[in-house]
Amino acid sequence: MSSDGPHATAPGGVRRPLIGIDLGGTKVQGVLVDHGTVVGDAKVATPMGGVADVVAAVVECVGRLGGAGSVDGVGIGAAGVIDAATGTLLQAPNLAGFDRPVPLAALLGDALELPSSTPLVVDNDVNAAVVGEHRLGAARGFDNVxxxxxxxxxxxxxxxxxxxxxxxxxxxxxxGHVGVVVDGGRQCRCGLFGHLESYAGRASMEAEARRRHDAGTPTLLVEMAGRKRMKSSVFAKALEAGDEVALDLLDEAVQALGMALAAAATLVDLEVVVVGGGVPGKLGSRFVGRVEQAVRTRLFVRPSPLRVVPATLGDLAGALGAALLAAPAGGVVAPQ
Amino acid sequence: MSSDGPHATAPGGVRRPLIGIDLGGTKVQGVLVDHGTVVGDAKVATPMGGVADVVAAVVECVGRLGGAGSVDGVGIGAAGVIDAATGTLLQAPNLAGFDRPVPLAALLGDALELPSSTPLVVDNDVNAAVVGEHRLGAARGFDNVxxxxxxxxxxxxxxxxxxxxxxxxxxxxxxGHVGVVVDGGRQCRCGLFGHLESYAGRASMEAEARRRHDAGTPTLLVEMAGRKRMKSSVFAKALEAGDEVALDLLDEAVQALGMALAAAATLVDLEVVVVGGGVPGKLGSRFVGRVEQAVRTRLFVRPSPLRVVPATLGDLAGALGAALLAAPAGGVVAPQ
Incomplete structure (x- = not known):
């Protein structure tokens, strides 16, 4: 890892900040990053009116961070299927008007009046968050994450x-779409069966809790959530109260994560697994500890140096990672 | 992929052949490789007397290929756990005397009187075979295999x-040690449970066939094999005869392979999976076709361009790949 600043090879030796944007279904979260440190942030509600409105919201967010004219790169992490090579969102079900491919990089390049020499990178939001945690968060110092x-x-x-x-x-x-059940299993939101997401994703856990409740096994999960979305905080409270269904669903989630993460570690040989997102955020470090245990008992190489750790950058990981992806050095990005 | 010869950057511009050795439990298989083509081969029985005898057998095999003095590199693929950085066999249960770490590269370097400028590489035999298939076999032209x-x-x-x-x-x-059963499952030879190998490895399939036979479900597999090793050819004959246990075990093997290979493809994004070894060799291309089908039905990205294909280099893949691993170019190796 280089010990230079985050954009050490910027032309002319001048190192300017980077802007990173996490483009989600409810908010556009932006950060201004200078030498690996967040020096400014801005948040704009994601508009529901279509592509032009979303582009305008990103432009507004960039504007609040000082504009694109004085930075070395702009990175966007978006929830959806991305063609990173062209900066096209192929599919982004959470964004209004993005139900067909949208050439977001091209649209934003024009709207931001970005010089062609300034990199504009569009990638998946989770890819961006992982890059953030790798460079500046929980996986800092490790190269296989x-x-x-x-x-x-x-x-x-x-x-x-x-x-x-x-x-x-x-x-x-x-x-999320690695199988954990060889034949059948719960249906995943992608349509297939038995995927990790069908056991560890909040939406699938909610659907299963409601199914069991309706089938005659009452659970605090449904009693607390009512007809509203069953938030991670509801799971946390039901677990604290010792609710049987919540405990059982969490066990299944932990074992499914253990299996899929052990498969990944066995296949490519990893040093660290970083666990982030809303569910571990609400359930606390004990959840990640249980996942680590479930991975360790399944590892072929024993004892293994593999660690499973919670993410540390919180809600800004995606925006921060998106900024780092846009550094002109093309990968040579490191904190001071 | 370079279009130059197999060791295009050899110092001085002189391109000499490479020697590759597949060091297995029953035979030492050597090849002489010139510009990506096998121009000679030699076979020596693997001695049972210990490390010194095994080293001598490799030296004899190299000698039959013209000796190490006139080649640009020597590569060894060995069945076992290898530290490729130092060329040490950490564990090789099929080789007599290798029940403790053996610094094979150092021992062979001395025994072959190899100049220090000539690369001597020791790696896992399957890694070597995969490199062979990637560079010169079924996966030629693909970079994610x-x-x-x-x-x-x-x-x-x-x-x-x-x-x-x-x-x-x-x-x-x-x-082989990726899990295909989330909880429990058949015990693997490594001691853990529910791994791919416990369903698709010949030894595990044999153990399960004998268990079912003893438990009252007679099978041709046991009737044909008797007390001898249940070879892949026995499986092929029992399948042809429609033996229920053989059909069931094969189904389980195919589904387990489908699940583990789909997990790999989903996790790292692959272009080709090459299936080699004795079992597909005896069961024919229909087996690989069934595995491809089992993978395809599980892929998140659909339709997927992923192909599952049989290995094409046969018994020489390991020796050939080992030779390519020893090319001085350090990875810049391609057929003419």
Whole structure:
């Protein structure tokens, strides 16, 4: 790892800040990053009116951070399927108007009046968050890292030999859609069955809790959530109260994570797994400790030096990582 | 991929052949490789007398190929756990005297009187075979390849962005020890439960066939094999005869392979999976076709361009790949 600043090879030797944007379904979170440190942040609600409105919201967020004219690069992490090579969002179900491919990098380049020499990078939001944790967070100092983000769904990103792996079709890191049941199992939101996400994603856990409740096993989860979304905080409270269904669903989530993460570690040989997202955020470090235990008991190489650790950058990981992805050095980015 | 010869950057511009050795429990298989073509081969029985005898057998094999003095590198692929950085066999249960770490590269360097400028590489035999198939066999032209070798056990090797991945602890590619059952399952030869190898490895399939036979479900597998090793050819005959146990065990093997290979493809994004080893060799291309189908139905990205193909280099893949690993160019090796 270089000990220089975050954009050590910027032309002319002048190192200017980077802007990173985490473009989500509810908010556009921006950060201004200087030498690996967040020196400013801005938040704009994600508009529901369509592509032009979303582009305008990103432009506004960049404006609040001082504008694109005085930075060395702009990075966007967006929830969805991305073609990072062209900066196109192929599919982004959480963004209004993005139900068809949108050439976001091209649209933003024009709207921001970005000089062609300033990099504009669009990548998946979880890839960006994993890059953030790798460079500046929980996985700092390690070069072989899997990040798993457990929220409504389960996303992932993978860093091998110090570099974010995208893969030939841009699909690398999709740990949520690794199977944990050989035949059948719960249906995943992607349509297939028995995937990690069907056991560890909040939405799938909610659906299963409601199914069991309706089938005659009452649970605090449904009693507390009512007809509203069953938030991670509801799971945390039900677990504290010793609710049987909540305990059982959490066990299944932990074992499914143990199996999928052990498979990843066995296949590519990892040093660290970083667990982030809303579910571990609400359930606390004990959850990550249980996942680590579930991984360790399944590892072929024993004793293994593999660690499973909680993410440390919180809600800014995605925006921060997006900024680092836009550094002109093209990968040579490190904190001071 | 370079279009130059197999060791294009050899010092002085002189390109000499390479020697590759596949060091197995029953035979030492050597090849002489010139510009990506096998121009000679030699075979010596693996002695049972201990480390010195094994080293002598390798020296004899190298001698039959013209000796180490006129080649640009010597590569060894050995069945076992290898520290490729130092060329040490940490564990090689099939080689007499190798029940403790053996510094094979150092011993062979002395015994072969190899100039220090001539590379001597020791790696895992499956890694070597996968490199062979990647450079010159079934995966030629692709840069993101998983090789899975189905024999007594199940081994693997992984090439990402054109390079064999070893991983920080040297453990990458161990697809045989990826779990396919979330809780419990058949015990694997490694001691853990529910691994791919416990369903698709010949030894585990044999153990399960005998268990079912003893428990009152007679099978041709046991009737044909008697007390001898249940060879892959016995499986092939029992399947042809429609034996229920054989059909069931094969189904389980195919589904387990489908699950583990789909997990690998989902995690790192692969272009090709090459299936080699004794079991697919005897069961024919229909087996690989069934595995491809089992993988495809589990892939998150659909339709996927991923292909599952049989290995094409046969018994020489390991020796050939070992030779390529020893090319002085350090990875810049391609056929003419």
């Amino acid at each position: 899997l990040g798993v983000w457990v929220g409504t769904g389960v996303g992932g990103g993978i860093v091998l030999d110090g570099r974010l792996r995208r893969g030939p079709a841009g699909g690398a890191g999709e740990i | 998983l090789g899975v070798w189905v024999g007594t056990g199940v081994g693997g090797g992984i090439v990402l962005d054109g390079r064999l991945r070893r991983g920080p602890a040297g453990g990458a590619g161990e697809i």
